[in-house]
Every structure is written in C-alpha cells, then in structure tokens.
Amino acid sequence: xxxxxxxxxxxxxxxxxxxxxxxxxxxxxxxxxxxxxxxxxxxxxxxxxxxxxxxxxxxxxxxxxxxxxxxxxxxxxxxxxxxxxxxxxxxxxxxxxxxxxxxxxxxxxxxxxxxxxxxxxxxxxxxxxxxxxxxxxxxxxxxxxxxxxxxxxxxxxxxxxxxxxxxxxxxxxxxxxxxxxxxxxxxxxxxxxxxxxxxxxxxxxxxxxxxxxxxxxxxxxxxxxxxxxxxxxxxxxxxxxxxxxxxxxxxxxxxxxxxxxxxxxxxxxxxxxxxxxxxxxxxxxxxx
Amino acid sequence: xxxxxxxxxxxxxxxxxxxxxxxxxxxxxxxxxxxxxxxxxxxxxxxxxxxxxxxxxxxxxxxxxxxxxxxxxxxxxxxxxxxxxxxxxxxxxxxxxxxxxxxxxxxxxxxxxxxxxxxxxxxxxxxxxxxxxxxxxxxxxxxxxxxxxxxxxxxxxxxxxxxxxxxxxxxxxxxxxxxxxxxxxxxxxxxxxxxxxxxxxxxxxxxxxxxxxxxxxxxxxxxxxxxxxxxxxxxxxxxxxxxxxxxxxxxxxxxxxxxxxxxxxxxxxxxxxxxxxxxxx
Amino acid sequence: xxxxxxxxxxxxxxxxxxxxxxxxxxxxxxxxxxxxxxxxxxxxxxxxxxxxxxxxxxxxxxxxxxxxxxxxxxxxxxxxxxxxxxxxxxxxxxxxxxxxxxxxxxxxxxxxxxxxxxxxxxxxxxxxxxxxxxxxxxxxxxxxxxxxxxxxxxxxxxxxxxxxxxxxxxxxxxxxxxxxxxxxxxxxxxxxxxxxxxxxxxxxxxxxxxxxxxxxxxxxxxxxxxxxxxxxxxxxxxxxxxxxxxxxxxxxxxxxxxxxxxxxxxxxxxxxxxxxxxxxxxxxxxxxxxxxxxxxxxxxxxxxxxxxxxxxxxxxxxxxxxxxxxxxxxxxxxxxxxxxxxxxxxxxxxxxxxxxxxxxxxxxxxxxxxxxxxxxxxxxxxxxxxxxxxxxxxxxxxxxxxxxxxxxxxxxxxxxxxxxxxxxxxxxxx
Numbered sequence: 001x002x003x004x005x006x007x008x009x010x011x012x013x014x015x016x017x018x019x020x021x022x023x024x025x026x027x028x029x030x031x032x033x034x035x036x037x038x039x040x041x042x043x044x045x046x047x048x049x050x051x052x053x054x055x056x057x058x059x060x061x062x063x064x065x066x067x068x069x070x071x072x073x074x075x076x077x078x079x080x081x082x083x084x085x086x087x088x089x090x091x092x093x094x095x096x097x098x099x100x101x102x103x104x105x106x107x108x109x110x111x112x113x114x115x116x117x118x119x120x121x122x123x124x125x126x127x128x129x130x131x132x133x134x135x136x137x138x139x140x141x142x143x144x145x146x147x148x149x150x151x152x153x154x155x156x157x158x159x160x161x162x163x164x165x166x167x168x169x170x171x172x173x174x175x176x177x178x179x180x181x182x183x184x185x186x187x188x189x190x191x192x193x194x195x196x197x198x199x200x201x202x203x204x205x206x207x208x209x210x211x212x213x214x215x216x217x218x219x220x221x222x223x224x225x226x227x228x229x230x231x232x233x234x235x236x237x238x239x240x241x242x243x244x245x246x247x248x249x250x251x252x253x254x255x256x257x258x259x260x261x262x263x264x265x266x267x268x269x270x271x272x273x274x275x276x277x278x279x280x281x282x283x284x285x286x287x288x
Numbered sequence: 289x290x291x292x293x294x295x296x297x298x299x300x301x302x303x304x305x306x307x308x309x310x311x312x313x314x315x316x317x318x319x320x321x322x323x324x325x326x327x328x329x330x331x332x333x334x335x336x337x338x339x340x341x342x343x344x345x346x347x348x349x350x351x352x353x354x355x356x357x358x359x360x361x362x363x364x365x366x367x368x369x370x371x372x373x374x375x376x377x378x379x380x381x382x383x384x385x386x387x388x389x390x391x392x393x394x395x396x397x398x399x400x401x402x403x404x405x406x407x408x409x410x411x412x413x414x415x416x417x418x419x420x421x422x423x424x425x426x427x428x429x430x431x432x433x434x435x436x437x438x439x440x441x442x443x444x445x446x447x448x449x450x451x452x453x454x455x456x457x458x459x460x461x462x463x464x465x466x467x468x469x470x471x472x473x474x475x476x477x478x479x480x481x482x483x484x485x486x487x488x489x490x491x492x493x494x495x496x497x498x499x500x501x502x503x504x505x506x507x508x509x510x511x512x513x514x515x516x517x518x519x520x521x522x523x524x525x526x527x528x529x530x531x532x533x534x535x536x537x538x539x540x541x542x543x544x545x546x547x548x549x550x551x552x553x554x555x556x557x558x559x560x561x562x563x564x565x566x567x568x569x
Numbered sequence: 570x571x572x573x574x575x576x577x578x579x580x581x582x583x584x585x586x587x588x589x590x591x592x593x594x595x596x597x598x599x600x601x602x603x604x605x606x607x608x609x610x611x612x613x614x615x616x617x618x619x620x621x622x623x624x625x626x627x628x629x630x631x632x633x634x635x636x637x638x639x640x641x642x643x644x645x646x647x648x649x650x651x652x653x654x655x656x657x658x659x660x661x662x663x664x665x666x667x668x669x670x671x672x673x674x675x676x677x678x679x680x681x682x683x684x685x686x687x688x689x690x691x692x693x694x695x696x697x698x699x700x701x702x703x704x705x706x707x708x709x710x711x712x713x714x715x716x717x718x719x720x721x722x723x724x725x726x727x728x729x730x731x732x733x734x735x736x737x738x739x740x741x742x743x744x745x746x747x748x749x750x751x752x753x754x755x756x757x758x759x760x761x762x763x764x765x766x767x768x769x770x771x772x773x774x775x776x777x778x779x780x781x782x783x784x785x786x787x788x789x790x791x792x793x794x795x796x797x798x799x800x801x802x803x804x805x806x807x808x809x810x811x812x813x814x815x816x817x818x819x820x821x822x823x824x825x826x827x828x829x830x831x832x833x834x835x836x837x838x839x840x841x842x843x844x845x846x847x848x849x850x851x852x853x854x855x856x857x858x859x860x861x862x863x864x865x866x867x868x869x870x871x872x873x874x875x876x877x878x879x880x881x882x883x884x885x886x887x888x889x890x891x892x893x894x895x896x897x898x899x900x901x902x903x904x905x906x907x908x909x910x911x912x913x914x915x916x917x918x919x920x921x922x923x924x925x926x927x928x929x930x931x932x933x934x935x936x937x938x939x940x941x942x943x944x945x946x947x948x949x950x951x952x953x954x955x956x957x958x959x960x961x962x963x964x965x966x967x968x969x970x971x972x973x974x975x976x977x978x979x980x981x982x983x984x985x986x987x988x989x990x991x992x993x994x995x996x997x998x999x
Contacts, residue, residue: 013472017389018401020382021443028420028439029408035419046659046681064988094310101311107555108314111321114547114558116501118519119540123324126537130824131766131840134323137339151823151830153977166320171562178563198302227412230503234523239774240827241974248414248504255418256508256653257966261660268415275412333861336831336838338766358619425661431644511654512644524647532831 033272039265049262056266066267068242069250070274072157076246077225079161084168085218091169092176093206106177110170117167121234124163125150128235150236153243160232160244167231168224172217179213180206215286219279226275247271328352328538335533348534352542355535360513364521365542367436368500371517374437375499376492379446383491384484386443387450388476392462402451409444413504421508431511440505442498446491449564453487454480490557490564497547518543608896609640613658614669615651615884620853624916625669632903639896652966659683666891667900669718672706672882673777673962678889679709680959685888686712690898702948703922706957707885715887716905719919722881722941723772723781725870726836726844726851728765729863735762739867743943746868746877749785749811752843756820759842767822769815770841774828776969777956778846781879783808784949785872790968790993791955797997798990800968801983804873810982813975827973833858849941850883852918856933866937868944881945882956883922920945960996967992 043052060066091109095102112120127133128149136146149159183206191201207214229248232238238245238253245253247267255264323342327335331348334340355361390402420439421430429435457480465479481488506517516524522543525536551558612629616622622645629641644665646654651671658664664683678684687695691713696704703717727739735758740746747755756768772778783789788804791797799805815821822841824830833851836844837859844851855864869877886904891897903909911928914921918933920941931938955961968989975985 011395014389014393014395014398017385017393017472017476021386021405021447022401024382024438024441025405025408025443028441029411029416029443032416032419032423033411035422036415039418044660046677046683091310091313094306099307099310103555105310105314107551108317110555110558111548111551112317114497114551115321115544116503116519116547118501118503118523119324119544122522122536122540123320125829126327127320127323129830131338131822131830131835132336132340134340140339148823151827151977153974153979166317170317174559174562178559223412227414229414230519230523233503236827236829239829239970239973240977241970241972241979243974243977243979251414251417252504252507256656259652259656259659259963261418265418268418272412272415276410332834332858333838336834336840338840421657422660425657425663430657430661430663508657511657512646514645524650533834 036265036268039262040269042262042265044259044261046259052262056263059263060266060270065242065245065250066270069245069247069267072242072244073226073228073246075157076161076164076228077222079157080164080168080225081218081221084165085172085214085221087165087169088172088217089176089210089214092173092180093202095173096177096180106173109173112167113170115167117230118234120163120167121231124159124166124231125235128159151240153240156236156240156243160235163231163235164225164228168221172221175213175217176210179210183209215282219282219286222278222282223275226271226278247274324537324541327534328541330534332533351534351538355539355542358535359521359525359539360516361518361521361539361542363514364516364518367433367515368518368543370433371436371506372496372499374433375441376495378437379441379443379495380488380492382441383443383446384450384481384488385476386447387452387454388480390447390451391454392457392459392480402447405447406444413440417504417508420505424509430509431515433515435509436506436515436517437499439509440499440502442495445494445561449487449491449561450484452564453484457483486557486560489554490561493550493554493557494561496550500547608638608893609642610667610891610893610896610900611665612641612643612667612900613646613654613665614643615646615648615671617648617850618854618917619857620917624913628904628909628912632900635903636899639900641900664889666889666893666897667904668887668889669884670715670887671962672885673956673965675706675714675885675887675962676709676957676959677962678887679712679714683890684712684714685890685894685897686714687888687894687898687901688713690895691902695902698923700922700924702881702953703883705953706882707887715885715901717883717885717922718904718910719883719913719917720881720922720945721848721850721883722920722945723778723846723848723869723879724877724941724944725867726847726855727865727867728763728836728839728842729865731759731763731765731839731842731862732865735759739865741867741940743868743877743947747870749870749872752870753815753820756815756843760820763842764839765842766840767819767835768842769820770822770832770835770844771812771825772844772846773832774826774969774973776965776972777880777882779812779826779969779972780952780955781846781869782812782872784878784952785870785874785876786811787873789951789955790989791958791960791997793951795954795958795960795997798993800993801986801990806982806986809972809975809985812972813978813982816976817978823977826969826976836864837862849918849920849938852933852937853916866940868940869947874949876949877944877947878949878952879944879947880952880956881920881948883919959999960993963996964992 040056041051041053042049043055095106099105127135130136130146130148130151133149135149139146147155150156187205188201191205196204227248228246229252232244232246232249236244238249248271251264251267251271254260254267326342326344328351329347329349330344331346334344334346386405390398424430424435424439462475462479465475470479501519503519503523506520507523510516510520522536522540525532614625616625629643633641652674655674696708696713699717700720703720706717707713707715732739737755737758759765759768783805786804786808788802788808789799792799816823822830822835825832825835833854835841837855839862869879871877886901888894888897888901907923907926910921910923911926913919914926915930915932918931918938920938921929971980971985971988971992974980975982980988
C-alpha cells in the first residue's frame with residue numbers, strides 16, 4: 001500500500017541515494033576543475049594572490065621548459081603505447097586457449113600491474129643503476145661497454161618507457177582477453193571448415209571483431225600515459241637536466257618546489273586541454 | 289590441458305613456439321620482482337658491487353628489521369591501511385547507493401546525473417590537486433586522515449559497476465519488500481546489497497589497490513612524516529640514511545604483500561573489473 | 570520475500586566506517602586547531618640524517634620537560650620535502666611558530682613580512698654571542714629573526730686507504746691546498762693505482778656543494794651589485810666546462826649532480842675516492858656506513874682564486890609571525906642556548922655558530938674538526954651575500970638542473986650558463 005508519505009518517499013529516495021556521490025563529484029571534481037581555471041589567471045607570491053590576467057599563459061608560451069615537458073610527454077606516450085598495446089594483444093591471443101599453467105602465466109603478466117608505480121620505479125632504478133645495476137653487470141660479462149642508462153640523457157626516456165611497458169602490459173592484456181573471449185567459438189569453427197589456418201583466422205575474424213576494443217585500449221593507454229608521474233618522480237625526478245620531465249611532474253615541481261602556484265594551475269589547464277583534444281581526435285579517427 | 293584426441297592433433301610446432309615464448313615472456317615479467325627480492329635480502333656490500341649476483345651469499349634478514357623500525361615504516365603501513373580501508377568503506381557505500389538509485393528507480397535527471405558522475409572520469413588528478421590542496425587548507429584537512437581519504441574517493445568506476453550489477457537484480461524482489469512495508473533504505477541495505485557481493489568485492493578490491501598504491505595526492509596533502517603513507521615513505525627516503533639500499537627494497541617487498549595476497553585470493557574479481565573497463569563503451 | 574537473504578548484512582562496511590570515523594575525529598583532535606592547552610607552539614624541522622632527527626627531537630623534548638606549560642606540536646620533514654612543506658603552509662596561511670630553516674629560504678619570508686623581530690624578547694647582547702658570518706643569516710634590516718645552529722663547512726672527503734695505496738698525502742694547511750690541475754693529476758693517479766671506478770665525485774644534487782668551485786675559479790652567480798647575472802661570464806662558463814670535462818674524462822662519477830645515483834653509497838663502497846664538496850654534516854652517516862675503508866677530510870682546492878673557497882652555512886632556527894611571540898622566542902632562546910649549541914655540535918660533528926663555547930667535545934672524529942674550523946674561514950664575502958639574497962633560494966634548483974643538463978651532455982657550457990643567467994635575472998628583477 002503506498003501511502004502519500006510513502007509515495008513522496010519513493011519520489012525523493014533516488015535523489016537521496018545518488019546525493020552523496022553527486023556531492024563528492026561536484027565538490028572534489030568539478031569545483032576544483034573550475035577553480036583551477038580561475039587560479040590560472042592569478043599569481044601567487046608569499047605576500048598573497050594577485051590577479052594576473054593572461055600573464056601566466058604568455059609566460060607558458062615563452063617557457064622553454066614547458067615545451068620540453070610537452071615534447072617529453074609526447075615522446076613518452078609514443079614510446080609506451082604502441083609496444084604496450086601490441087604486446088598486450090599478442091599475449092592475450094596467445095593465452096586465449098587452454099594451456100598448461102594458463103592461470104599462472106596470466107598472473108605473471110598481470111602482477112607488475114598490481115605493483116605501485118613507486119615500487120616499479122624503485123625496482124627499475126636499481127636495474128638501470130650505472131654502477132650497481134644488473135644490466136651493466138650483464139653487459140660487462142659479455143664484454144660490451146657499460147651504459148649510463150638513466151644518467152645518459154639519450155637513454156633516460158627509453159629506460160623509463162621500458163619500465164612503464166613492463167608494468168602496463170598485463171592490464172590491457174586482460175581487456176583484450178575479455179574481448180577475445182566474447183568472440184563466439186563457432187565463428188572460428190566455421191572458418192576452420194572453410195580451411196582457414198591460424199593466421200587467416202586471426203586476420204579475418206579476430207582483428208575485425210576486436211577493432212572497437214583495440215581502439216578503446218589505445219585511447220585509454222594514451223590518456224593514462226599523459227598522467228605518468230609516480231615512476232618518473234622516483235626514478236629520475238625529471239632529470240638529468242629535464243630529460244625526463246613530463247607535464248604532470250612539471251606541474252608538481254612548479255607548484256610545490258618553485259612556489260609558483262598560479263603558473264602551475266596554468267600548466268594543468270593546458271595539459272587538460274591537450275588530453276581532451278587528443279581524445280577527441282582519436283575518437284574521430286577511429287570512428288571514421 | 290584438455291587432451292581430446294582432436295586437440296592433440298593440433299599441437300603443432302607453432303603452438304609449441306607460442307607456448308615457449310609465452311612462458312619466457314612470463315619469466316621476464318617476473319624477473320624484476322625477483323631482483324627486488326634479491327636486493328631486499330642482501331647486505332650492503334653485496335648490493336653496492338659492480339657485478340651483483342642473483343642469490344645473496346649472506347641473507348640479510350636484518351634489512352626488514354632496519355626498514356621497519358628505523359624509518360617509521362610501521363607507522364606508514366598503519367596509515368596506508370587506514371586510508372585504504374576508509375576509502376573502500378566510503379566508496380563501496382556511496383557507489384552502491386548511487387548505483388542502486390540509478391538502476392532501480394526511474395526519475396527525472398537520471399541519465400544526466402549518471403553522465404555527470406561518469407564525466408568526472410575525464411577530470412584527471414593533476415588539474416584538481418592545486419585547488420584541492422587550497423580547499424584542504426581552508427577546511428584544516430591538511431595532514432589528516434580525512435584529507436587523505438575523502439577528496440579522492442573514486443566515483444565513476446564503482447558507480448558504473450554497481451549500477452550495471454544492480455540492473456540485473458529482479459525488480460519483483462524489491463516490489464515484494466516494498467509491499468511488506470520496508471523503507472527504501474532497507475530495500476537497499478537489506479535486500480539489494482547482500483545480493484551484490486561479487487560487485488562489491490570487485491569494487492572494494494580496486495579501491496583498495498588504487499589507494500594503497502597512490503602517490504600524488506598523499507604527497508601533496510601530507511605535511512609531516514607521521515602521516516606518510518607507505519608509497520610516500522618509499523619515494524621519499526633519503527639517500528644518506530641507513531634505510532637506503534637493502535632496507536628500502538625490503539620495505540617495498542612488504543608493501544606489495546597485501547596487494548599480492550588479495551590478488552592471489554581474489555584474482556577473478558580483478559579480471560572482471562579490468563574487463564569491465566573494456567565493456568564500458 | 571526472501572527473509573533468509575536479509576541477514577547477510579555487509580556489516581564489515583559498517584565496522585570499517587565506524588573505525589574510520591573514529592580515527593578521523595581522533596586525527597582531527599590531534600591537530601593544533603583543536604588543542605585544549607593554553608599555549609601550543611607549532612614547530613617544524615627538517616633532518617638529513619638519522620642522527621640529526623634524534624638530536625633535534627631530544628632538544629625539543631628537553632624544552633618540554635622544563636616548560637610543561639607550553640605544548641609543542643612538532644612536525645618533521647625531510648630536507649627534500651622542506652620547500653614543499655613551507656610553500657604549502659604559506660599558501661594555506663598556516664606557517665609554524667618556530668622552524669628550522671635552510672638558510673637560503675629565509676630571505677623571501679623576511680621580505681614578505683612573515684617573520685617576527687625578536688629584539689624585544691631577547692637579551693641585549695644576543696647578537697654578539699654568535700659568529701657574525703652566520704648571524705647575518707638571521708639578522709636582516711636590523712631585526713633579529715632567529716639564530717643559527719651548527720655550521721656545515723664544505724671541504725673534500727677522501728678514502729684514506731686509497732690515498733695510502735696511491736702514495737698521496739692530503740694537504741693539512743690551507744696554503745698547501747691543491748690547485749685544480751693538481752687535483753686532476755691526483756685523480757688520474759688514483760684511477761691507475763687503486764680499485765676505484767671513478768676517482769672523483771661531487772656532493773648530492775645540490776647547488777651549494779658546487780658553488781665553491783665556481784668561486785674557486787673567480788666566478789660568481791650574480792654581479793656584486795646584484796643587478797645582473799655573472800654566471801655566464803668567462804669565469805663561470807669555465808667552471809661549468811671544467812665540471813663537464815671531469816665527467817667526460819670519466820674522472821667524476823656520473824649521476825650525482827643529476828640526482829640519479831646514491832652519492833653516499835658511491836663513496837662508502839669505494840667506488841669513488843674523493844668526495845668533492847661534502848662536509849662535516851656527512852660525518853655521522855660516514856661513521857655509520859663506511860665500514861670497509863677509512864676516510865679523511867682535507868681542504869678545498871685553490872683554483873684561480875688562490876684560496877680554498879668554501880661554503881659554510883647551515884640551518885637556522887627562525888620564528889615566524891607567531892600569535893604567541895613570547896613563548897616562541899622562549900623556545901628559540903632555548904634552542905640557541907650554549908648547552909643546545911654544544912649538544913648539536915658534539916652529536917652531529919658540527920662547528921658551533923656561537924663564539925666561545927665551552928664543553929665542546931665532538932663525539933665522532935674530533936681529529937677532523939679543527940680542519941673544518943679553519944676551512945670555514947675561507948668563505949668569500951660575495952658568496953655569503955649571494956647565499957642570503959632572495960634570488961638564491963628561488964633559483965637554486967633550476968640552476969642545478971641546467972648544470973645537470975650540461976654535465977650529462979645535453980647542453981654546452983655556454984648554453985647552460987646562458988640559461989642559468991636567464992633564470993637568475995628573472996628573479997633579480999622581481
């Protein structure tokens with residue numbers, strides 16, 4: 001029996017259920033976004049805030065370090081995403097069949113993704129250590145010249161990229177696996193009856209059906225790459241001499257070490273716009 | 289392996305090579321973790337040497353003791369635990385409520401509100417940290433647990449998950465309870481929620497992992513060592529303290545134990561959760 | 570209705586929420602805002618070594634014991650995080666009452682009026698009790714803002730066993746200090762005759778450890794009138810080039826200035842033989858971790874200047890714009906007292922910033938301390954002024970990044986110097 005009170009309660013109830021989440025989203029996601037844009041037009045000194053108009057944006061335009069950070073972030077993304085996605089797909093395809101020890105193998109690929117980026121950075125910092133690292137030890141025993149790895153500005157980014165690929169592959173592998181498993185088995189059986197071999201099956205059934213997931217994984221991977229921070233902070237702190245300075249790290253350093261809060265907010269706005277634009281472009285390209 | 293006779297015939301060299309490559313790849317994935325274990329167990333002179341060996345000659349168990357006692361790591365672990373569990377509690381509760389509201393009711397603005405929550409996903413952390421920090425100082429939440437937990441409670445993933453799951457719950461169950469006079473809250477708390485344990489488990493696991501592993505926000509909102517989380521302690525140890533080298537690696541190892549344990553016991557929830565990301569669009 | 574399923578409440582959620590709520594309120598109650606005591610002082614200090622933390626904490630504990638009516642709310646930061654902590658507290662208008670500060674960060678706060686003048690609260694002769702070259706760090710515009718603690722003097726550390734093996738004797742008098750050429754040839758000898766991988770290394774990624782070399786070459790960061798940058802003049806470029814060459818010739822260990830290698834481990838493990846720019850502040854760490862070799866200290870090299878230039882500075886206790894100035898200065902006076910100064914010096918192998926202290930008995934390597942006392946006298950005037958100028962604290966990290974870029978081969982010495990000049994001049998103009 002629905003009493004008038006019960007009816008009113010029923011009408012209010014969904015709003016009440018959703019309220020805490022909406023409140024959180026508005027307070028801690030949308031409000032900061034707007035506030036950040038506001039801050040980008042201000043300048044902070046020890047004496048306090050002052051309105052600065054477009055000063056920060058002009059400063060951004062002529063700031064070499066910002067453009068270095070943009071370049072590094074793009075380099076990082078371009079270096080991480082293709083190998084990660086391709087490897088993830090390859091491993092997923094390989095695992096998409098009954099195998100002995102399948103669960104263990106899958107766990108092995110997924111485990112690096114469970115580890116925090118900080119620990120990923122610490123582990124690989126040791127591997128790449130110029131004086132005590134295992135890579136150089138390996139090279140030495142083979143009689144090859146040692147490398148400076150993280151200290152060699154030409155190798156810094158590739159090293160970080162390698163560590164990031166290692167930690168990322170498992171995650172996208174799982175998504176691909178889920179996608180692969182949603183392809184009905186009778187598609188493959190039908191193809192086998194027609195005499196198709198493994199490679200043909202892959203090209204004509206798997207790949208086309210996987211297209212949407214493939215593109216989605218790529219978009220996701222690109223977005224995530226632009227957010228890289230933890231492992232870079234731990235491995236090099238942006239060095240040597242800014243060779244590995246990426247945008248999120250630049251925001252952090254500008255705000256909390258160079259004491260330039262307004263400017264940091266500006267960089268954050270730019271990064272947001274860049275990622276937004278890139279996502280739109282990718283969606284356009286993939287849907288086209 | 290399923291040895292049916294027709295599958296047996298298919299064990300070609302191609303399959304074998306793929307299998308070998310897969311296992312080699314898996315070993316390669318595990319090697320760095322093994323190396324971390326190796327360093328964690330070595331004394332300083334075996335670590336700081338030009339040709340380190342995989343197996344320690346002398347097992348330096350004291351690394352764990354040094355790391356734990358000398359550098360406040362016991363405190364950091366406690367903080368991380370509180371933060372992660374708190375975040376899990378809040379997000380599970382709020383996400384379930386929102387999922388329930390969005391799944392089980394028809395109301396004006398339902399799609400808009402859902403979109404609002406999802407679009408928060410598009411607002412990355414870095415564009416929120418500075419304003420959030422200033423907000424924390426106004427609220428006097430800097431260097432507190434509230435400051436660590438609440439501003440970064442993840443919403444979109446959990447809401448999506450719970451809504452998805454709750455849509456599959458039979459409506460007549462709820463109707464029957466309603467007719468029996470149960471309030472809407474009791475419907476949620478006592479009827480719907482207990483049926484969602486798998487989704488709750490998935491959500492809880494991910495929230496826990498994300499918060500346990502987080503660095504950027506704790507880095508900004510904490511001020512004193514007393515409030516550091518484990519990841520902060522690992523990222524900020526100083527080179528000229530006695531923790532550098534073996535003890536830090538030992539602490540790193542300990543830091544991944546909770547995640548590995550959860551991973552080992554509840555891997556399928558992990559898999560489901562990640563796969564769900566793929567189904568989102 | 571299926572009543573059986575009703576009983577499976579997710580009680581663990583409720584329990585966790587309760588625990589978290591309790592802890593949060595408990596946590597909130599711990600913060601100063603909710604303090605019930607009449608006077609609470611917020612204290613912030615940084616530490617670089619385990620020993621430092623222990624000593625400072627002991628000093629604060631002793632103050633608490635003798636002043637039970639003043640409660641101290643103590644916050645600790647690592648040196649690396651100190652700038653961030655200060656910045657965020659300043660932005661939140663929540664600076665501490667008393668803090669141990671890095672010298673170079675004091676000037677901006679003084680200029681912004683965030684510090685309290687202690688002259689009304691201190692005895693008349695407070696100023697004269699301290700070493701004037703250190704006291705100038707806290708004595709700005711006729712106002713006293715705090716007091717210096719122990720002095721860290723930078724010099725050159727060396728692996729005594731390697732020196733013996735290579736038959737090298739370290740200078741014991743400032744007149745006998747090495748020239749840059751002598752330093753290089755000693756480095757080459759060490760490389761031949763000992764098992765070190767790199768004979769030289771620099772100090773941690775910090776500009777302070779490198780500045781002496783700039784001055785040894787008669788260079789400077791800024792002009793004497795602080796109107797423009799001086800780093801990109803020939804002397805400065807030369808100093809940068811010399812540093813780069815040392816790395817190129819594999820005489821200096823890579824990774825230290827760039828911040829990617831563990832500088833203490835390099836020296837303590839015998840990978841390097843000479844540690845340029847380190848000072849007495851590393852003695853506690855060396856005692857604890859350099860187990861396989863003996864170490865010694867000697868003077869900085871002479872360079873073109875003809876004098877072993879060094880940086881002698883250290884932390885300072887500072888009183889911010891406090892709501893409880895009387896109690897804050899009481900604490901500061903305690904921390905600056907002779908007893909505390911001596912404790913600091915003894916425990917941390919530091920040179921006291923006070924004049925005429927009694928009871929000085931360095932716990933670790935007392936044989937080395939006279940060298941530091943002597944070396945401290947060789948800080949060029951202009952360098953001291955630069956360290957205290959507002960621009961230094963604001964540009965230090967960025968200038969270091971340019972140096973690291975040059976050393977790692979990404980820029981030429983001139984390019985790096987020009988970039989540094991731009992950074993410095995931007996701050997000088999502010």
